[in-house]
Amino acid sequence: MLPASLQTLIDELSRLPGIGPKSAQRLAVHLLRSPHQRIKPLGEALLNLQDGLSFCEHCWHVAEQNAQCKICNDPHRDGSQICVVEEVLDVIAIEKTGHYKGLYHVLHGVLSPVDGITAEQLKIDELFRRVDNNLDIKELILATNPSLEGEATALYIQKHFADKNIKLTRIARGLPIGSDLEYADSATLQKALSHRTDF
DSSP states (O other): OOHHHHHHHHHHHTTTOOOHHHHHHHHHHHHHHHHHHHHHHHHHHHHHHHHHHEOTTTTEEEEEETTTTTTTTOTTSSSEEEEEEEEHHHHHHHHHTTTOOEEEEEEESOOBGGGTTOGGGTTTHHHHHHHHTOTOOOOOEEEOOSSHHHHHHHHHHHHHHHTTTTTEOOOOOOOOOOOOOOOOHHHHHHHHHHHEEEE
């Protein structure tokens, strides 16, 4: 019914999280009607996204190509604390509170045996090596989402450090069960960080 190029664009847009078939159609038609000078920068930005960015080799947050992220590179950050989060968007959410001044470690997901996601597919071993090889790290703040998978991931990490001299804390339960950090408001996140408890 639609030209192949338009249908391909709709199909690709609908694969993005949060975009269903109807939204994909609206976006595709909007782009079709947009002047070339508005579409070209979008296309270039998409093409250059992975060429210009990579992940920080220390914390796995987004960084410029082959560089440390801005947070790891900031000498004013507290290197004795590492906040362990599931995704890059969680770092952004916590940073918006302006309350946390330590470093991060992004796991890029959570353990989920049902979906076939194991520790080897995440950045958990990198976390273990980072902490085991750095005596300056005194506290791990486990800030995985309060979901079944988030709790399982936090427990997995806790077991590794159970007999080691490092403080493990869990962000407070200011977040409803089943929610994601990226959707929480700044006040709730600030309260959750301020009232974290031993894990």
